[in-house]
Amino acid sequence: MENVRELFQVMTRRFGLLNKNCCSIDAVDISLVQSHIFYEIDKREHPSMQQVAEVLGMDITTFSRQIQNLVKMGLVKKTPLPEDRRIYTLSLTTEGKFIATTIEREINRYLDEIFSHMTEFEKETVIRSIKLLNECMAKSTVCCKPLF
């Protein structure tokens, strides 16, 4: 049997690099963490700080500061929630949204290129496999926290 950990290690490392490479858009330079933050804010409907920090496995204080930076850069908006004014709701500004979209397109372009080396059947198998894997990781009690 394959060395499973090795496969994972290599795969995640590569995807990490891919992600990193995709972060330089125009003049704006986004760090890898920031791109993850973007991704989650974009995906969710006005999440709170804690929610995003938790999903990303980041310390809330580090996260708070990252958000402060992104707000200063005019990419993220922080809105206090009327029903509970302790909570801040996060969303992307127009420019932030633009950057998120650009990163997304860039990454998808790379992914397409990667999948172009497979048959359609292989591609579907791979995608289904990853989906299954995610589901099983979500079920797992031992690791990775719930996260979702």
Add this chain to the structure above:
Amino acid sequence: MENVRELFQVMTRRFGLLNKNCCSIDAVDISLVQSHIFYEIDKREHPSMQQVAEVLGMDITTFSRQIQNLVKMGLVKKTPLPEDRRIYTLSLTTEGKFIATTIEREINRYLDEIFSHMTEFEKETVIRSIKLLNECMAKSTVCCKPLF
């Protein structure tokens, strides 16, 4: 079709957390980067600094300092290569090896748990898929550098 980027993003994030969680062994506390360094040194036969830094996509100066720390902690050994004394060869000390092994076991335990939610057939499909994916990523010219 699935949102492929999303699948990748979630999967790698989860594996990253898994990796991070596995890094506290005994009294010794290993950071995530350090555990990647361990992994590569252990896997290769006396690699040079550059080789490992390159594979990990790390800046060589940051890497150099990380190695200095690991040497100080008595976990990594740096041996100058006789044929070319600019080059340092990296290896794990007994204690370093012990830690690498422990981390490995820990991660494999988690992976096993995750795979326990699948049938044997699914498991094999998933593993084969990741292998294929890695091969295709290696072929890709656009991203992730050669790495191997």
Add this chain to the structure above:
DNA sequence: CGAATTTATTTGCAAAATGCAACAATATAT
């Protein structure tokens, strides 16, 4: 040979990221 160039690694430095502890502000419970 010996100066110039290339290669591998290290250091200086300044910026960014991290995380714990303590704090402020708001909500909930008793």
Add this chain to the structure above:
DNA sequence: ATATATTGTTGCATTTTGCAAATAAATTCG
């Protein structure tokens, strides 16, 4: 109303990062 819990922010002190410059050892080439 007071005590408790939750959400997010600061204040440090540490660690990590990466560019530019330095060192040190090969290699090239005149």
